Amino acid sequence: MTIQSKPILSVRDLEVTFGRGKKAVQAVAGISFDIYPGETLGLVGESGCGKSTTGRAIMQIEKPSGGHITLGDIDLISSAPKEARRLRTRLQMIFQDPISSLNPRRKVRDIVAEPLDYWKVVVGDERAAKVDDLLRKVGIDPTVFGHRYARQFSGGQCQRISIARALAMNPEVLICDEVVSALDVSVQAQILNLLEDLKAEYGLSLLFIAHDLAVVKNIADRVAVMYLGKIVEIGGSDNLYEAPHHPYTDLLLSAVVDIDPSKKHERKVLQGEPPSPSNPPSGCRFRTRCPFASELCASTEPELAEIAPGRFVACHFPLNFSK
Amino acid sequence: MNTPLLVVSDLHTTFETPRGLLPAVRGVSFSVAENQTVGIVGESGSGKTVLARTIMGLQPIRGVKLSGSVLLNGSEIVNRPHDELRHLWGSQVAMIFQDPMTSLNPVRKVGDQIAESLQVGIGLKRKEARARALELLVQVGIPSPEDRFHAYPSHLSGGMRQRVVIASALSCNPKLVLADEPTTGLDVTIQAQILDLLDKMKAERKMSTILVTHDLGVVATRTDHIYVMYAGRIVESLPTADLHSHHRHPYTAALLNSTPRIENKSHTRLTAIAGSPPNLLKPLTGCAFAARCSYASDVCRTQTPELRSDGGSSEFACFNPVGVTV
Numbered sequence: 001m002t003i004q005s006k007p008i009l010s011v012r013d014l015e016v017t018f019g020r021g022k023k024a025v026q027a028v029a030g031i032s033f034d035i036y037p038g039e040t041l042g043l044v045g046e047s048g049c050g051k052s053t054t055g056r057a058i059m060q061i062e063k064p065s066g067g068h069i070t071l072g073d074i075d076l077i078s079s080a081p082k083e084a085r086r087l088r089t090r091l092q093m094i095f096q097d098p099i100s101s102l103n104p105r106r107k108v109r110d111i112v113a114e115p116l117d118y119w120k121v122v123v124g125d126e127r128a129a130k131v132d133d134l135l136r137k138v139g140i141d142p143t144v145f146g147h148r149y150a151r152q153f154s155g156g157q158c159q160r161i162s163i164a165r166a167l168a169m170n171p172e173v174l175i176c177d178e179v180v181s182a183l184d185v186s187v188q189a190q191i192l193n194l195l196e197d198l199k200a201e202y203g204l205s206l207l208f209i210a211h212d213l214a215v216v217k218n219i220a221d222r223v224a225v226m227y228l229g230k231i232v233e234i235g236g237s238d239n240l241y242e243a244p245h246h247p248y249t250d251l252l253l254s255a256v257v258d259i260d261p262s263k264k265h266e267r268k269v270l271q272g273e274p275p276s277p278s279n280p281p282s283g284c285r286f287r288t289r290c291p292f293a294s295e296l297c298a299s300t301e302p303e304l305a306e307i308a309p310g311r312f313v314a315c316h317f318p319l320n321f322s323k
Numbered sequence: 324m325n326t327p328l329l330v331v332s333d334l335h336t337t338f339e340t341p342r343g344l345l346p347a348v349r350g351v352s353f354s355v356a357e358n359q360t361v362g363i364v365g366e367s368g369s370g371k372t373v374l375a376r377t378i379m380g381l382q383p384i385r386g387v388k389l390s391g392s393v394l395l396n397g398s399e400i401v402n403r404p405h406d407e408l409r410h411l412w413g414s415q416v417a418m419i420f421q422d423p424m425t426s427l428n429p430v431r432k433v434g435d436q437i438a439e440s441l442q443v444g445i446g447l448k449r450k451e452a453r454a455r456a457l458e459l460l461v462q463v464g465i466p467s468p469e470d471r472f473h474a475y476p477s478h479l480s481g482g483m484r485q486r487v488v489i490a491s492a493l494s495c496n497p498k499l500v501l502a503d504e505p506t507t508g509l510d511v512t513i514q515a516q517i518l519d520l521l522d523k524m525k526a527e528r529k530m531s532t533i534l535v536t537h538d539l540g541v542v543a544t545r546t547d548h549i550y551v552m553y554a555g556r557i558v559e560s561l562p563t564a565d566l567h568s569h570h571r572h573p574y575t576a577a578l579l580n581s582t583p584r585i586e587n588k589s590h591t592r593l594t595a596i597a598g599s600p601p602n603l604l605k606p607l608t609g610c611a612f613a614a615r616c617s618y619a620s621d622v623c624r625t626q627t628p629e630l631r632s633d634g635g636s637s638e639f640a641c642f643n644p645v646g647v648t649v
Contacts, residue, residue, distance in 0.1 A: 184366040186596035189581035218583040237589035257540035260567040
């Protein structure tokens with residue numbers, strides 16, 4: 001992205017802690033990032049790294065234990081509950097399991113109209129026209145399918161309906177949490193293309209949370225990589241995938257399998273599994289699995305620093321980088 | 324070549340449902356040689372899991388009609404009662420399922436579960452079985468195996484549970500292992516570890532493996548030969564090395580084109596496959612893929628294409644194949 005305008009969504013030092021006392025688990029341990037208007041930020045990492053919790057904290061589904069979330073000029077966390085509710089219409093979220101996120105006993109038109117009804121935005125004929133328009137936008141013919149129940153649809157169609165519902169309030173930011181991971185590859189391509197089209201049409205900003213690195217590269221302008229509650233690297237998609245600076249990003253990318261085996265890259269295996277977030281390692285959180293870890297990594301936690309324009313990395317010994 | 328370890332011929336699996344007959348596997352033939360790894364790839368509903376379960380002999384007797392033949396090392400599997408198949412399970416053929424949480428007993432210690440399969444499968448005494456189970460936990464790379472022996476499945480991570488399932492499946496030295504989506508639901512890093520483990524075990528034990536998955540990347544890197552399934556049939560059979568550049572079936576091409584790739588630049592437009600797979604409860608005429616295929620012609624809608632050879636080791640079921648015959 002070349003346009004460095006004012007971010008639409010800013011997250012600063014966000015922390016989310018579950019439980020308290022000795023059992024406390026810090027799922028998100030102080031992360032900061034910006035999303036600019038019309039931009040898609042991909043958020044990747046292994047399960048348990050806190051990527052979904054980050055999305056849920058922005059939506060205020062989980063209460064952050066620290067930090068700030070700013071939408072435009074307004075701090076979401078310090079806003080009064082009533083005001084926060086109203087602000088939240090500018091943010092919408094789509095979830096992983098499209099079937100369980102829709103009420104199977106409700107008709108498609110009513111599902112999509114629900115946010116409109118709650119905020120009493122449009123009524124009567126105008127409401128019906130708006131709903132039909134939204135359904136058409138996501139590729140569902142309202143005259144044929146509008147009166148069917150959610151349970152009569154396939155996973156891909158349910159995800160389309162979820163997208164229509166999320167768009168009903170004209171949000172500025174759409175948070176997509178693993179929205180294609182339950183879908184077959186042919187349907188996945190349909191939904192990814194649909195999101196790209198809608199993003200362009202509505203000027204949406206997306207936070208696209210997923211574990212599939214190829215999917216994220218396809219849709220994102222910039223990518224943030226999370227490990228154990230921290231962001232370890234942020235950069236432009238092509239740039240970051242081409243030359244990762246953080247050893248974790250490098251190992252994660254080398255685990256991806258491609259459909260063309262002749263493109264077989266050097267395989268580096270990431271040993272072991274992530275440590276428990278209830279008892280993270282001292283210093284750099286990745287050091288217990290990092291092939292380059294030294295004493296410095298155990299004693300001092302690396303800060304997320306901009307080492308090249310637009311490239312942020314939290315590592316004492318970044319790869320593919322000479323000062 | 325020797326006689327293949329597994330020969331599947333004209334296999335049909337049909338479910339009797341309240342809404343009529345559902346042919347899930349509609350005439351599948353293929354074989355697996357000794358020490359070969361075969362991939363079966365397809366989308367949900369293509370019949371790949373039903374095929375794997377039929378090869379295992381796991382289909383219930385009631386409500387399922389089977390025809391055709393599955394010969395494993397000369398023994399027929401199809402339509403044999405479970406009592407007779409029991410002595411083949413474990414020692415001849417074993418299966419690894421997708422969800423390790425549901426294929427392990429949640430209220431028994433993992434070590435005991437592996438030991439049990441050794442006691443039942445090859446008749447080891449309890450003490451020997453437990454010692455052997457511990458050895459297996461070491462072989463599948465479980466850290467601190469002595470402690471984990473006494474762990475319950477819920478105490479282990481997804482990757483560790485899948486390692487336990489592999490240990491249990493391999494406990495009685497099967498000649499053929501069927502792995503049904505063994506890494507779906509695992510992180511890429513753990514997926515790589517589990518697939519490496521399967522490769523290592525296969526090499527050490529000279530097993531044959533059938534890898535059933537929806538993930539083209541997994542079959543492209545881990546198999547010798549690939550069968551592509553659509554609507555209950557094999558539509559293309561080809562050596563893994565030919566998948567990317569020498570495929571002939573439009574469905575294979577469409578699958579490859581709709582897969583996002585790490586090699587591509589960001590925002591590369593994907594070619595989605597329009598529509599959805601056919602409803603197999605309704606009778607099908609012609610090629611099952613015709614309605615979604617951009618190469619379909621009149622003959623595709625009236626006649627069913629059979630698998631035909633391209634002269635080499637590939638076969639495809641299509642009247643209007645893509646690519647050129649080399």
